[in-house]
Amino acid sequence: MSDPNDTSSPLFGTDKWTCGRAAEGRICRAGPDKEGQCQADFECRPRKEGDRWHCTRPDYVGGPCVEGPRPDGTCARPIPKCKPKPGFSIQRHRVYLAILLLAIGLGLVLIAWPPADNAMMPGKLSRSHALIDECGACHDAVKGVGSHWGSHILTRHMPFRNSELCISCHGWSDGPQPHNLPQHELTLLHKKAVDKAGTAADYTLSQQLVSLLSPSVAEGEQIACTACHQEHQGRDMALTSIADGQCEACHVQKFPSFTNGHPEFTQYPYLRRTRIIFDHTSHMAKHFKDEKFSERAPAQCTDCHQPDLTGHAMVIKPFGESCASCHREGIRGDERIGLKGMVVLEVPGIDVESLKEAGLDVGEWPEYAEGRLTPFMRVLLQGDARFRHAMPVVEELDWLDLMDTTPEELQAMSDLAWSVKELIYVIAEEGMPALKRRLEAATGTPFSESELAGLSGLLSAESMQSARQAWFPNLAKDIQAHQQRRGDMADEGDAVALRMKATDMKFHAVPIENAEEWSQSGGWYREEYALLYRLTGHADTFLRGWIDLATRSDQGMAPAPWQQTLLASLMDQKAPGACAQCHSIDADTSGQVTVQWHPFVFKPNEQGFYHFSHASHFSVVKEDGCVQCHQPDAKSDTAVTYKKRDAKDFAPGFTPVKKKLCAECHNANDAPQTCLTCHNYHVGVIPRQAPRTELKKAIP
């Protein structure tokens, strides 16, 4: 063997190619070249010493040969050319190339023909979605096994298309809009928050980085469901668990925790005035101490309030249990001075003589009638074109003295008188169909039977006929004669009614001594030239029906002027029923009016930005009870604020709950203080989707 330290040892070719005789152990010292060509020529390169050539064949291939070099100095043992084999290096590279091509092919196959659904699963689904076994249920790119998802790679809005699948399954109506709020509201909230927020220098590096990376919600960027609810993170992953930092991503006002930096409460939990007008301070300080009411006054908060079934809200007990003991009589009108019922229909007092002198005959008219048109009659006459023209002309006149009036005013007064007579006639003759027709003509909207039942107060035919008989005994003849003179009637329906029944029945109406007392429990009664309705009590359907009519308008539309007049008269503080004393009237920015008939009712599927469970906190309330959090504010004038119709401009009657009070428990050591402890991300109506069942298929 040759000396390993011999630096003159042959190179034996390169790593890339191996001598073709290597397996035989007959490797030549020249070896193959870089291109894989055999470089062997002779077994040695003879060395010349003096005049003689000497063989230099190394020992490991047998040492100097017997033949020795030729006279010209070339070796006498030429080596036949071998066929070099690829060396380790080349073989390795060939394997790498093959694997690379194989992998690329495999990749292309996977893109073109994706494997079964469960073959591609970055992580297990959470327990809520564990039974979903089809990728296409959540991924829009895949609508079932075998579809070509490769074509969706460049789809930029895939997260939002996936969100639509989430929304469709969960039955939401809104898209992935932050907080489910419209953009203009978000922009408004953003502006408010920017004004309050600190400078960037106040924030940590993480907060600044998060702000830099987070979506620009104020500029209309949407947030896909997966931004917060990340799936494929194992069975135990809580999908609704959101880190506080994630909330801060969009919020310009950033702080480390509730106890450290959260803004003080300014109004919480009084974000709007209560729907039912109730001044706790005045009731507790004044009325409950009054000897007249002290026995009936509640002793505890729970006499009027109780937790609802969910335990979240403290709701007001029904009227009968909370307010009725003191307010029942007031609603029925027992304590009213003067008329205890509401004048619904009344013959207005008119200077008929002046009209006759001017040649305007209104037929028979009660001589002693003194009243004006009631709000109800104004509504029922609203569909009468002659009335609509006449009323503005005569509105300011003294109807009982028409001597100094112009011929136009007299004509208008005559038209108004005939309109009234026609109204009384058609209601008496036709009843509910006429009433319905008149209401629909006034409002332009259809009325259901139940609405009509409320608005009519179930007025009986006998009551109406007796009133007509008493006020206008020959009404049919009068109107028929008037129609022949004029040749028309205001309403085609009324005209048909007249033609059908143009006769005056003789109806002997027996007067009742004290009709008001007779109708003590509610209902219709007549006094002289007025037909009155006495309320049956709280939540009377007649009064409520007419007040609802006064607020009836299309979404975002203010009520018509006649509706506002009606509402003003019915919701007057001294109006029968005294509804306005407790039920507030709210108006939104468009002017649409809502009468708040019911107190706040907690609806679990309607979420605001906050949530609070009263029942969860009962155990931590100390001896002060509810007052521990809800401290009455003696300085606040609650009742005054209800004169406005803006529900958010109010005095709550209680001081706001202090943040310090909450932080006694909700801090780093005790109760949780994450954002979601008190706040909701999704606001609005959260739907609960029920499964669709085609009955025809389910039950053949």
Add this chain to the structure above:
Amino acid sequence: MPTTYGISLRRLVLYGLFMATVLTVVHYLCRVFTDALRDDAMMTGIVLMLLMVVGTMLPLLKYHRRCPPTWHTKLRTAHIACGVAGISVFIGHVRHFPPGGGFEMTLTTLYVVSVLTGLLGGWFSVILPYRLERHGRWIPFRAAHSYCRNIREHAEEEVLQVVRLSDSSMIGDFFARHLQPFLARPGNLLVHCLGLDQRYRKPFTAIEGLRQNPKLRDSERKALTKLEQYAHQKDQLDRLYTLHYLSGGWKIIHIVSAILVLVLSVVHGLQVLAFAGGLW
């Protein structure tokens, strides 16, 4: 500062610190991305892909003709650093638990194989040159076959001579049964790979067994000693073969798995883009 296993403790500590630093940064960035309502897995995936591509390209740079030989060590260090950083990013990417799907599991397995062979290769490149220097004379591997043949021819010549002189076929039979197969081709690779003692190598136990035979003549005994020397020389060559295969073998598995990981990662990335979307 080499340890028993040939690993520099200083280097180990440095890589450990580097890995911990990258892991901390990755966790921090994941938190920031999650808080910013962005997909942190997408971020770590892109970073991991970049690290893998850069890490793959670095060793290839040494084949560039303008790359000076002094850079080779630097490139190797950078390659290892990319790999170590990649491990940290990968841990962040899979969120500390293995994926559930067959495709992702395959990808993870290949990545783990690539990482393990890389670590093994790093270790081999530290210890093998040292062992090659310590245990064997320096022999050009390409000439190993010739050396092997030379040994075999010398051994055969020795056997023929002793058979002729002693008029006994004992050594000849022994050679044909035990030594000829051993000298014919590389053997005992696993024994050398595991670094086991001489008694686990077949020819030596056989030689020792024959030496205990009382019928062995002096000339045969001398020849046996000579044959044992040849066996030792062949054993040195076997060690050379083993070390050589080890020094190159890990690289084959490492590179093959790395190629598969790279290509399948591209598929995985495209799949994620198609399924989850590009807005992140």
